[in-house]
Amino acid sequence: MHSRTKRPLVMGGTALVGAVALALGGAVAANAHVTIAEGTVTAGAYEILTFSVSHGCDGSPTTEVAIQIPEGINAVTPTRNGFYTLEKVMEDLATPITDRHGNEVTERVAQVVYTATTPLPADQRDAFELSLQIPEDAAGQTLYFPVVQTCEQGETGWVQIPEAGQDAHALDAPAPSVTVLAATGDSGHGDTATVDTAGHGEETAAAPAADQTPLVVTSLVVGALGLIVALIALLRRPKKA
Structure with a gap:
């Protein structure tokens, strides 16, 4: 009012x-x-x-x-x-x-x-x-x-x-x-710097993950092969009379 x-x-x-x-x-x-x-x-x-x-x-x-x-x-x-x-x-x-x-x-x-x-x-x-x-x-x-x-x-x-x-x-x-x-005269720059810093931080954190990708893939492949071997062994078991 x-x-x-x-x-x-x-x-x-x-x-x-x-x-x-x-x-x-x-x-x-x-x-x-x-x-x-x-x-x-x-x-x-x-x-x-x-x-x-x-x-x-x-x-x-x-x-x-x-x-x-x-x-x-x-x-x-x-x-x-x-x-x-x-x-x-x-x-x-x-x-x-x-x-x-x-x-x-x-x-x-x-x-x-x-x-x-x-x-x-x-x-x-x-x-x-x-x-x-x-x-x-x-x-x-x-x-x-x-x-x-x-x-x-x-x-x-x-x-x-x-x-x-x-x-x-x-x-x-x-x-x-x-x-x-x-x-503050650089308040705007400060906000930008914070965003940029956060961005670089995310990139820095992501880099190790990218470097570990081959290791992760290799582990998955080995695990899959182990599962296949186990299944073959199971199928080759002699059936009970």
């Missing part, structure tokens, strides 16, 4: 975010944050990011998980989850772009919202997968995916982004994030 209404999530310094987190009224459990399993990704690569929600809001079951998509990522394919309905919240691009197929793109996925059909118990966890392409120019950056977790009672905004030099682990409700690594 597509919607033109973008749900507000907060991104900014710790002072502003701290005030908003208090306004949300959600209690944050220590060492039980919303996280992304894939800690590092590669610039330009297609990745599947797994968002883990490990508890409710101060004992209240989770009813909705809204994930904000950072700028630079336009298309997102969410994985279905049987306990939730899905919504892609769209927004217009300030400047339309052309994709690799030559199509004009005028909007992007701003958020992906999972709404529970059956609330997630506070003492259980769940995971949400998003397939997307990491921006090619994001090498060396950290991409943040702020999440608002709504419960039957209260909300928790996992939206805090560390300031320069600040340890994200020191935040009460850090936004889930991934670190983007640069794509």
Whole structure:
């Protein structure tokens, strides 16, 4: 389902975010944050990011998980989850772009919202997968995916982004994030080299088998001759009266 209404999530310094987190009224459990399993990704690569929600809001079951998509990522394919309905919240691009197929793109996925059909118990966890392409120019950056977790009672905004030099682990409700690594310049050659190496490996392994072919044939011939001799001997046995 597509919607033109973008749900507000907060991104900014710790002072502003701290005030908003208090306004949300959600209690944050220590060492039980919303996280992304894939800690590092590669610039330009297609990745599947797994968002883990490990508890409710101060004992209240989770009813909705809204994930904000950072700028630079336009298309997102969410994985279905049987306990939730899905919504892609769209927004217009300030400047339309052309994709690799030559199509004009005028909007992007701003958020992906999972709404529970059956609330997630506070003492259980769940995971949400998003397939997307990491921006090619994001090498060396950290991409943040702020999440608002709504419960039957209260909300928790996992939206805090560390300031320069600040340890994200020191935040009460850090936004889930991934670190983007640069794509290796010879990655393509590396893949080719792997294929080539595998090919040479197969050829190397096959060579001894080819050299042993005469020996195998000789063994078969000897075995066949032995069987023939045994049959002749059996036929020549005198018949009992």
